Amino acid sequence: MAGAERPSAIGQALLAISDQWTLLILQRSFLLHVRRFADWRDELGMSESVLANRLKELVAGELLRPVPYREQGRTRTEYLLTERAVELWPMLVEIWSWERRWVPRRQGLPELTHDVCGNRTDVELGCASCGRAPVAARDTESVRGAATFAQVTVPRHHRRTVRGEGDPLSYLPETFELLGDRWSTVILAAAFLGIRRFADFQAELGVAPSVLSNRLRLFTELGVLAVEEPGTRPRYRLTDKGMDFFGVFAFIVDWAQTWYTGPPDTDLRVTHRACGQPFRPCLRCRSCGQALSRTEVHFVIPKRVTASTPS
Numbered sequence: 620m621a622g623a624e625r626p627s628a629i630g631q632a633l634l635a636i637s638d639q640w641t642l643l644i645l646q647r648s649f650l651l652h653v654r655r656f657a658d659w660r661d662e663l664g665m666s667e668s669v670l671a672n673r674l675k676e677l678v679a680g681e682l683l684r685p686v687p688y689r690e691q692g693r694t695r696t697e698y699l700l701t702e703r704a705v706e707l708w709p710m711l712v713e714i715w716s717w718e719r720r721w722v723p724r725r726q727g728l729p730e731l732t733h734d735v736c737g738n739r740t741d742v743e744l745g746c747a748s749c750g751r752a753p754v755a756a757r758d759t760e761s762v763r764g765a766a767t768f769a770q771v772t773v774p775r776h777h778r779r780t781v782r783g784e785g786d787p788l789s790y791l792p793e794t795f796e797l798l799g800d801r802w803s804t805v806i807l808a809a810a811f812l813g814i815r816r817f818a819d820f821q822a823e824l825g826v827a828p829s830v831l832s833n834r835l836r837l838f839t840e841l842g843v844l845a846v847e848e849p850g851t852r853p854r855y856r857l858t859d860k861g862m863d864f865f866g867v868f869a870f871i872v873d874w875a876q877t878w879y880t881g882p883p884d885t886d887l888r889v890t891h892r893a894c895g896q897p898f899r900p901c902l903r904c905r906s907c908g909q910a911l912s913r914t915e916v917h918f919v920i921p922k923r924v925t926a927s928t929p930s
């Protein structure tokens with residue numbers, strides 16, 4: 620059981636956020652300023668018990684802070700984003716941007732307006748240490764500790780599909796396949812670290828063969844991984860679409876290692892080659908090139924198709 624007591628910082632972060640409902644609850648909080656139980660329930664069409672369970676976990680994980688308020692003579696609770704949760708903001712924007720670039724959809728995504736330059740814009744990934752942008756996966760180098768992935772993937776929730784495509788706010792299944800459960804996220808992380816072969820994923824992650832082959836097949840179908848040298852020992856390589864998810868990955872790693880502490884030798888060190896400094900991701904406005912701050916942007920949400928038709 621040596622080293623099994625506590626996951627790495629990345630593992631702890633994934634335990635806190637790598638869940639479809641959790642991501643949606645946080646996203647609604649950011650975009651629509653939802654802070655009350657009934658509003659999340661109605662907004663997301665969630666069952667009350669699942670919502671209550673996720674809110675409890677978000678409070679325990681210090682991502683939401685319960686605050687009492689009075690309504691019609693009764694004391695109720697609303698939930699505000701903590702500072703730790705607020706710092707997930709760039710990751711959520713990067714998810715938006717990636718979906719915009721790679722995932723065709725019938726219903727338009729929200730539009731991002733940069734209040735400083737006044738443009739409707741997109742974002743690009745930059746290095747906060749040196750100010751250069753854009754930065755892509757290949758511009759960085761990652762060195763992992765011996766136990767970065769140990770104990771990451773204690774299963775907690777069943778995977779489930781969250782509702783559909785008529786809603787511009789709903790993430791598409793693609794993001795959820797990559798981020799909505801911990802196995803997917805760490806398999807993707809391992810791919811970013813250069814792991815290519817089935818046996819190496821297995822050895823690195825301790826993942827069951829059936830789970831691994833399921834996720835590798837899914838990622839291949841999504842066009843995030845491509846199979847090289849098909850046959851008995853195929854190699855899996857990130858496609859351009861998969862590589863481009865690096866921004867989301869970089870924000871998760873940065874956030875995780877800012878807010879959580881793992882045992883020694885479990886951190887992942889990402890270096891920006893151009894400046895030789897630790898890579899701290901930041902977002903820049905594609906129109907004016909300035910660094911984006913949360914308080915200087917807003918999303919314009921298209922009219923929503925409320926009746927989500929089962930397809």
Ligand SMILES: [Zn+2]
Pocket residue numbers: 746747748749750751891893894895896
């Ligand atoms: Zn740099």
Ligand SMILES: [Zn+2]
Pocket residue numbers: 733735736737738740904905906907908909
């Ligand atoms: Zn701008």
